[in-house]
Amino acid sequence: MKMLESSLELKIQGRTARVGIIGLGYVGLPLAVEAAKAGFSVLGVDTDAVRAAGVNRGESHIADVHTQVVRRLVESERLAAAASYDALRGADVLIICVPTPLTKSKEPDLSYVVAAAKGCVPVLRRDCLVVLESTTYPGTTVEVVKPALEASGLRAGSDFHLAFSPERIDPGNKTHAFRDIPKIVGGLTPACTRAVQTFYEQIVKRVVVVSSPTVAEMAKVYENVFRNVNIALVNELTLLCNRMGVDVWEVIDAAATKPYGFMPFYPGPGVGGHCIPVDPYYLSAKAREYDFHARFIELAATVNDSMPYYVLSRVTGALGARGKTLRGARIMVLSPSLKIIQLLEKPGAVVTYHDPHVPSITLTSPGETIYSVPLTDETLSKVDCVILATDHSDIDYQRLLDKAPLIIDTRNRLRGNTNSHVVRL
């Protein structure tokens, strides 16, 4: 056994270990690039053949990953991609980075993780290391991934290494580089932990070892539940401040001057993105198996889910103050918040959106596709109201201030502006 461990570790340290990354999205592609930059030979597998082909042409489909970097790594034969798991034959390290969404009824959907684990079965080798990076409920690595991999006839912890290591990447964040974000690792056995620790030590500055995959899984969901609950708290405070006529943004700025024991969170039109609205449900679903109701999570969801309705009430109020109703009002949303668009369209508003990063969206009901309109003097002159739902940095805010007749600023992007046509959340 000792021989096996050290042979994998030696391969990793000597960069002769071959690395397979499963799922080349926001998590998988940056990881593949970092591993290749560190000197490993990396093969990415993605069931989306278009994505895989793009990588092989040296192209990046992820904004944070520069195409030049991908091209350089592909040309130097450090990085390649495929749409089939067959290409993973001979891999020493297999890292699963596939989606973990919710079903329609907001239950965990582990079908991608299960498919990835099953896909690994024919290519699983003695002494290899399998790591799950997808965010999921505590227990997934041991209860779901381990049995799926053991269909190979090999045993996790004795024939191959198994571990969980959550990804903490924050797409678009330019402050925290991949290498600087500490990586938590938890292996099935001490040998699994050493193997996973050795691997990540080659690509990040700090590896944090915990006692099991389940602790690592819980740490990741706790991080996201923490954010979700704190966003809900400040959202609730916003509703109260509005009723009391107090400026919540001023309150947060003042409280944030406390040098310890406080961390500012900001209100918004509802939580978005891949993680914060999804991951807490993974934990609350698992908790129910233990007859445990994760009340903070449920309460946070209740408050956060009510925010689009609150935005709607503020829009209705601001239009009303100008003698207008929602019915027939022409409203532009900056960034396509689907829920808000849906709520506006129901009573008859005519909604458009602008987003430099999202050329089109398909609404679930009635299933129509709408396209981003340009943010010009002309388009702004044709609307009654603009809802600033996301504070992208590449928006011409001066033009917005000059030309939009009414702005509902849900992000306090236009802070400091006292113009009466700007209404803050």
Ligand SMILES: NC(=O)c1ccc[n+]([C@@H]2O[C@H](COP(=O)([O-])OP(=O)(O)OC[C@H]3O[C@@H](n4cnc5c(N)ncnc54)[C@H](O)[C@@H]3O)[C@@H](O)[C@H]2O)c1
């Ligand atoms: N995006 C983030 O900011 C972020 C941060 C931390 C953790 N996570 C977690 O990481 C995981 C991946 O998220 P993401 O944002 O990279 O997702 P993504 O949708 O950007 O990418 C997932 C990729 O996996 C591919 N895929 C799906 N099923 C596959 C399969 N069976 N085999 C191979 N490839 C498959 C998809 O085609 C896609 O390219 C999720 O669990 C997510 O919660 C995401």
